Amino acid sequence: MNKQELIDAVATATGSSKSITGEAIDAVIGAITKAVVKGDTVQLVGFGSFSQGKRAARAGRNPATGEAISIAAANTVKFTAGKAFKDAVNDGQL
Structure with a gap:
């Protein structure tokens, strides 16, 4: 499913x-991103949390070359x- x-x-x-x-979904995504x-x-009870x-x-x-390189540290986004949500996915239904 796309946006x-x-x-x-x-x-x-x-x-x-x-x-x-569409405006509401954009606002929700924007608020989660800013936080x-x-x-x-951001904790959405029953769905999950973004951190x-x-x-x-x-x-x-x-x-491609096998050459050793250093990969810099980075911030990431985690979703738990x-x-x-886990139960719905495991049961295959809502």
Whole structure:
């Protein structure tokens, strides 16, 4: 499912227009992004939580040449699925 398909599904489920639904989804994504960039954790009970993680610097290899390279440390985004979401996925139904 891509973003437009998500907008269509939510608009159908709520009976709202696609343009208003698209703006709402953009606002939710923007709010989650801003919070995680600041270092906050966003918890959506039953769905999961978004947080910021860190990846340490490490040594790697260029697969084309085999040359050793250093990979810089980086911030990452972590998503941890909530219990209800995991259970729905494992049961194959909502």
